[in-house]
Amino acid sequence: MNQNETTQLTGDLATDAPAAVKVHHESSLPISSDIHISFDNVSVKYGSDVALQPFDMQIKRNEIFGIIGPANAGKTTLLKSINRTLDFIPSAKVSGSVKVNGQDVSAIRGRRVHQLRRHIGMVFPLPVGLPLSVYENVAYAPRRAGMHDRRVLDELVEKCLRQAMLWDEVKDRLDMLGTKLSGGQQQRLTIARALSHQPEILCLDEFSIAIDPVTTMKIEDVLLELKQELTIVLVTNLVQQARRLADNTAFFNKSELIEFGPTEKIFSEPEQQITLDYVMGDFG
Amino acid sequence: MANVNLNPNDGNNPFARTPQEIKRKRIELGAQFTFLMMTMALVIPMLWIMWDLAYRASDVLSYTYMVIGVGCVGLLIPYFLIEAAKRNEHKRKLFMGLAIAILAGISIWIVCITVFNMDNGGFDFLTLNPKKRMTAGGVWAPLIGTFLLVLLSLVISAPIGILAGVYLSEFANDNWFTRIINLAVVNLAGVPSIVHGLFGVGAFVYFMDMGRSLLAASSTVAVMTLPVIITSTKEALTSVPQSFRAACWNMGATKWQTIRTLVLPNSINGILTGVILQVARAAGETAPILFTGALYYKKIADTGFDSFVPYGLEDRFMALSYHLFTVATQVQDVPESFQFGTAVVLIGMVLMVNSISIGFRIYLRARKRW
Amino acid sequence: MESTTTQSPKSTDSGSKPPGESQRGFRYYSNVIVDKFEWLFVGFIYLCGWSAILFVLAIFAFVFVEGAPAIFGNSDKITTNTQKAVKEISEQHGFDVSDSQLDQISAVVLKQLDPDKYHTANDDHPKEVFVTDVDGLTAIQKQWISDRLTSDLRIGRIKPFKLNPTDFASNEKWVPESAKKPQFGIFAMLMGTLSVTILSMLIAVPLGLGAAVYVSEFAGGKTRETLKVLIELLAAIPSVVWGFVGYMILGPILLDSFDSAVVGINLLNGGIILALMSVPVIVSMSEDALRAVPDSYREAAMALGANRIEMVFKVLFPAAKHGLLAAVLLGVGRAIGETMAVLMCTGHAVQIPEGLLDPVRTLTATIAAELGETAPGDEHYLVLFVIGIVLFTFAFLINIIADVIVKGIRTEQHG
Ligand SMILES: Nc1ncnc2c1ncn2[C@@H]1O[C@H](COP(=O)(O)OP(=O)(O)O)[C@@H](O)[C@H]1O
Numbered sequence A: 001m002n003q004n005e006t007t008q009l010t011g012d013l014a015t016d017a018p019a020a021v022k023v024h025h026e027s028s029l030p031i032s033s034d035i036h037i038s039f040d041n042v043s044v045k046y047g048s049d050v051a052l053q054p055f056d057m058q059i060k061r062n063e064i065f066g067i068i069g070p071a072n073a074g075k076t077t078l079l080k081s082i083n084r085t086l087d088f089i090p091s092a093k094v095s096g097s098v099k100v101n102g103q104d105v106s107a108i109r110g111r112r113v114h115q116l117r118r119h120i121g122m123v124f125p126l127p128v129g130l131p132l133s134v135y136e137n138v139a140y141a142p143r144r145a146g147m148h149d150r151r152v153l154d155e156l157v158e159k160c161l162r163q164a165m166l167w168d169e170v171k172d173r174l175d176m177l178g179t180k181l182s183g184g185q186q187q188r189l190t191i192a193r194a195l196s197h198q199p200e201i202l203c204l205d206e207f208s209i210a211i212d213p214v215t216t217m218k219i220e221d222v223l224l225e226l227k228q229e230l231t232i233v234l235v236t237n238l239v240q241q242a243r244r245l246a247d248n249t250a251f252f253n254k255s256e257l258i259e260f261g262p263t264e265k266i267f268s269e270p271e272q273q274i275t276l277d278y279v280m281g282d283f284g
Numbered sequence B: 001m002a003n004v005n006l007n008p009n010d011g012n013n014p015f016a017r018t019p020q021e022i023k024r025k026r027i028e029l030g031a032q033f034t035f036l037m038m039t040m041a042l043v044i045p046m047l048w049i050m051w052d053l054a055y056r057a058s059d060v061l062s063y064t065y066m067v068i069g070v071g072c073v074g075l076l077i078p079y080f081l082i083e084a085a086k087r088n089e090h091k092r093k094l095f096m097g098l099a100i101a102i103l104a105g106i107s108i109w110i111v112c113i114t115v116f117n118m119d120n121g122g123f124d125f126l127t128l129n130p131k132k133r134m135t136a137g138g139v140w141a142p143l144i145g146t147f148l149l150v151l152l153s154l155v156i157s158a159p160i161g162i163l164a165g166v167y168l169s170e171f172a173n174d175n176w177f178t179r180i181i182n183l184a185v186v187n188l189a190g191v192p193s194i195v196h197g198l199f200g201v202g203a204f205v206y207f208m209d210m211g212r213s214l215l216a217a218s219s220t221v222a223v224m225t226l227p228v229i230i231t232s233t234k235e236a237l238t239s240v241p242q243s244f245r246a247a248c249w250n251m252g253a254t255k256w257q258t259i260r261t262l263v264l265p266n267s268i269n270g271i272l273t274g275v276i277l278q279v280a281r282a283a284g285e286t287a288p289i290l291f292t293g294a295l296y297y298k299k300i301a302d303t304g305f306d307s308f309v310p311y312g313l314e315d316r317f318m319a320l321s322y323h324l325f326t327v328a329t330q331v332q333d334v335p336e337s338f339q340f341g342t343a344v345v346l347i348g349m350v351l352m353v354n355s356i357s358i359g360f361r362i363y364l365r366a367r368k369r370w
Numbered sequence C: 001m002e003s004t005t006t007q008s009p010k011s012t013d014s015g016s017k018p019p020g021e022s023q024r025g026f027r028y029y030s031n032v033i034v035d036k037f038e039w040l041f042v043g044f045i046y047l048c049g050w051s052a053i054l055f056v057l058a059i060f061a062f063v064f065v066e067g068a069p070a071i072f073g074n075s076d077k078i079t080t081n082t083q084k085a086v087k088e089i090s091e092q093h094g095f096d097v098s099d100s101q102l103d104q105i106s107a108v109v110l111k112q113l114d115p116d117k118y119h120t121a122n123d124d125h126p127k128e129v130f131v132t133d134v135d136g137l138t139a140i141q142k143q144w145i146s147d148r149l150t151s152d153l154r155i156g157r158i159k160p161f162k163l164n165p166t167d168f169a170s171n172e173k174w175v176p177e178s179a180k181k182p183q184f185g186i187f188a189m190l191m192g193t194l195s196v197t198i199l200s201m202l203i204a205v206p207l208g209l210g211a212a213v214y215v216s217e218f219a220g221g222k223t224r225e226t227l228k229v230l231i232e233l234l235a236a237i238p239s240v241v242w243g244f245v246g247y248m249i250l251g252p253i254l255l256d257s258f259d260s261a262v263v264g265i266n267l268l269n270g271g272i273i274l275a276l277m278s279v280p281v282i283v284s285m286s287e288d289a290l291r292a293v294p295d296s297y298r299e300a301a302m303a304l305g306a307n308r309i310e311m312v313f314k315v316l317f318p319a320a321k322h323g324l325l326a327a328v329l330l331g332v333g334r335a336i337g338e339t340m341a342v343l344m345c346t347g348h349a350v351q352i353p354e355g356l357l358d359p360v361r362t363l364t365a366t367i368a369a370e371l372g373e374t375a376p377g378d379e380h381y382l383v384l385f386v387i388g389i390v391l392f393t394f395a396f397l398i399n400i401i402a403d404v405i406v407k408g409i410r411t412e413q414h415g
């Protein structure tokens, strides 16, 4: 399984890793500093329901990391464990350590949690336009972080809306309520919002459900460009989307990480039969 | 197509009604009529009671009626003008509307003069204190007492209630304790007001040693309205979808920032509607103030600043609802118009506040933001 | 994305970028301040939340604690106004008396009283009281206090008292102020409450359900809105006004129209007024329940050829039965708890009614009428609080049952 996929993982152990963190067997192998997010023996439970079985996984800097798998495999839960929004679900319990930039996110206390969340852009499958103007929707996060200069905000809003392929449609009505946009537009507004706080990591959870295919293709191109600047975690139920975009891909099934590795390998000669079944479409 | 014939007896018209259909229609109409009558059996006595109250109070309130009537017409004129201007209609129609409005005003005025006895001096009933064992004067002292009572109780219950609602629905963990508290809050809203009165006597008058006073009565009324304000606040807050909050949290906003910038601005109107309703309730309740501070009669200043703040926190006070009880059942020889006038002033106040809240809600529904 | 090259999450915090000087307006500073003092605001919210929780618990505690001595028995106790009198005299002459001195004075005074002599009278006082062994008071101060107490000492005695629950519930006699043998039986008043409530529900339930059906099924658009607003305004009319209407308008009408009526304010009057008062609750709750029935039920019934009467009685009522039941229960709750209206228009006679035109008295009216005459801690006061506990329990049970019924519907619909 994934523990064998360590050939690409070379370099030094992250020096600022807390000494108290339990070092898991295989991952005691040297971790490269270009590992951006790493999961060490992470598991998640909702009450007594296991949503994610213990697993290890590493996501490298400036790559598009695809996550595929059938519904209820725990993909969304995985994303929520990265930016600690599982905190808001009282029954959720995370064990193991999720590290971002080598820092264990569960060790973060106080206001630093909000900085962590600003460090990560999140897009969930259902479009959410906030009941603010389109402009304020995008300017929301920068304002909360203390940025109030109108010129800087103007530039930022335009840039984010352009990246989300929404600028041309809303540039003349920036003061319209975000909730009054169409579903697809709201979803792109959500993407713009996720980019607005200039994150280092962008997590997209089945972002293309509400968006038409043509626009989806355009956004995919943008993602390929953004890869130069960001690490992108792309959860998708469109297997071909992962194949097109992702450098590495992980396959989850029934709350278990089946395997992960270079996309080409996963799609052509995966180690598990079930993975091959899933990517070939004769799953179940 | 044309030879589809539903009714063989009437070959010419395929859509003619069958006897069954006609019978069914009759039953429907009958049913509608029956239910309409049941509704009317509620509405008509109501309207009649209102009319009777208003009519029998006209000796002392006719001038007030006229002012309010003319005032409403006066407000309607600009409304008509604006509407006409909006639709860009012909000017003649505009003047027609104006003329009709003025005519209506004049006719209301004439009706007031003829139907009601207009000689009864102006706003005296509202602005004079009760005199000669309540048989003369007006209702100023109880009116201002009720006003102070409502104001003070609101100052206590609105912030605590609203913030407690925010706490319970946004901050409190969902455990057995909060569930019990929520259950208690919901159930307290249905506890009889006289029980709240008992609580006030035990807790404020004797235990906290406030004595029977404006402060004790206001606190009692505040505690009575608190559960309802909490409940309506919680309802208003939950009407803001959870996904909005999640979106803000994902962008690194703190809970408080999310509440301040998104949740409160989108629920404050609903919250205020709930609070306004409680204002009306606080003004009308008698049982909770009966033993906590309301007084049968108190002489207060007739003019000047003291007539506006006649009762200190430690003083007992007159309140309109208790005054109505007094003049109706406890004092002899009060003129009928005084009794009915007091009732009309109380209803008028309460219904006015309620209408504001209803209007608020209709406006809100029209202006939905998602 | 200027910040992507940096390694630490801290450095991406865009707050580190200074905003343009020209933009630092009121909004900027208010935002900064509000965010800076977030803990203050959140703390305040927590404070209010907890104080509200305390209030809520206090309501339960106080009503029960005040009435508890009547249920569990209180002990023989002599009360005096010594402390109040001493405070007044010390204020008058401008000297201080500490709490320990007050206690000493009280003890001295109690020692001079013969407990057996002061059984009933509130205004008996001994010939003379001498305040002697008190530390730190001058002779003249002791003299002042002694004079004042001699002229104005009030002694009360709270007798041992314990309510007999069966007698309380089943005795018809309510003679609370009798000096010889007070009787505390609430049976007649219980019957009064029950009869008024049942009568009002007999009127209000059919009318309320009919009106709810009309509003939700037959009335359209504007009519529905108008009726709903009217009904809501009806609900807002204060209970003392309803009492007034019963007392001044309905009473004379009843007196005129029934020859056998001795007084106009009686059971029938109270029933009608309470019906008018509880109808809005019933209408609005049942209307909600009927609206909650999915339209597909209506369409299916119509498609099967039912007319609208059949649809209402055979489809809507069964489908909405829980909600309708809850509505009726809440109407009952309002009728039982109503105070001022029944105080003014049921005639105020403690008796078990034998006809519609008999005056009755309810539990709530009894509290309202009598609490003002009682002294805190005495028997009558305690028993009134026990009646309060009874009412509280009724209201609570009704609310919880209604709640359970409504919750029942929800779970039924979901699974
Ligand atoms: N808030 C929650 N409370 C309880 N169980 C949850 C919650 N969210 C998700 N789950 C459960 O966790 C499992 C994984 O869910 P999720 O992460 O949403 O899967 P995916 O995104 O792959 O479809 C599912 O079985 C789901 O029912």
Ligand SMILES: [Mg+2]
Pocket (backbone or CB within 6 Å): A075, A076, A205
């Ligand atoms: Mg998912």
